[in-house]
Amino acid sequence: MRRAGKIVASLLKLMEKEVRPGITTKTLDQIAENFIYSQKAEPAFKGYYGYPACICVSVNEEVVHGIPGPRLLMEGDIVGVDVGVKVDGYYSDAARTFPAGKVDAESLRLIEVTREALNRGIQKAVEGNRLSDISWAVQSYSEENGYGVVRKYTGHGIGKNLHEDPQVPNYGKPNQGLKLVEGMALAIEPMLNQGSYDVEELTDGWTVVTKDRKRSAHFEQTIIVGKNKAEILTE
Numbered sequence: 001m002r003r004a005g006k007i008v009a010s011l012l013k014l015m016e017k018e019v020r021p022g023i024t025t026k027t028l029d030q031i032a033e034n035f036i037y038s039q040k041a042e043p044a045f046k047g048y049y050g051y052p053a054c055i056c057v058s059v060n061e062e063v064v065h066g067i068p069g070p071r072l073l074m075e076g077d078i079v080g081v082d083v084g085v086k087v088d089g090y091y092s093d094a095a096r097t098f099p100a101g102k103v104d105a106e107s108l109r110l111i112e113v114t115r116e117a118l119n120r121g122i123q124k125a126v127e128g129n130r131l132s133d134i135s136w137a138v139q140s141y142s143e144e145n146g147y148g149v150v151r152k153y154t155g156h157g158i159g160k161n162l163h164e165d166p167q168v169p170n171y172g173k174p175n176q177g178l179k180l181v182e183g184m185a186l187a188i189e190p191m192l193n194q195g196s197y198d199v200e201e202l203t204d205g206w207t208v209v210t211k212d213r214k215r216s217a218h219f220e221q222t223i224i225v226g227k228n229k230a231e232i233l234t235e
């Protein structure tokens with residue numbers, strides 16, 4: 001999983017450089033596919049329940065699971081890129097949200113608060129805490145900053161499968177759910193909305209958008225629960 005995590009981290013670094021006005025989301029996917037195979041890894045998303053690409057690219061009001069296509073990124077867009085790979089049977093999964101060119105200050109704040117909400121959750125991924133301590137850390141920080149936390153989609157366990165138990169919600173009261181033990185592998189992935197937390201799926205069967213069409217940001221890391229500190233595999 002460490003090797004899978006490093007590949008995803010490097011790929012997201014590459015995506016950060018490639019996200020700019022004028023590039024299509026399909027081109028981003030082609031770059032990602034070439035990189036993944038060059039690392040002798042396999043894309044985790046392609047073919048997963050029929051998903052047609054290696055990455056998800058979710059722009060502005062798109063929350064997650066945007067399908068790469070002919071769309072041209074424009075100056076001012078915020079662009080979520082989510083990717084998973086498999087190496088020797090083990091998975092990693094991570095996401096970041098990048099600005100395309102110059103982006104308005106309120107969108108940059110959404111991005112930074114989402115990044116920090118994830119970090120607050122990761123800080124709770126230590127032995128002796130309970131699962132919902134992660135959830136509460138994400139929710140409280142996000143709502144203090146005025147954002148809606150998506151409830152319909154959650155983080156997840158990860159390992160020999162992309163998605164394993166338990167679900168890792170980004171909301172909930174503290175001190176509930178399973179006790180965290182060193183070595184557990186989790187993908188933590190807050191999705192924060194500028195408006196309401198309500199989302200809906202488009203008729204393409206994948207793309208999730210905010211109901212109010214305000215913007216959304218998404219960050220995800222694959223982590224290992226530690227005795228005193230989580231290990232982040234995808235940084």
Ligand code: MF3
Pocket residue numbers: 044045046048049051056065082083084093094187189
């Ligand atoms: N990163 C997403 C998740 O954490 C997976 C994308 S769904 C897929 O659940 F179908 F595209 F793989």
Ligand code: CO
Pocket residue numbers: 093094155156187189220
């Ligand atoms: Co995930």
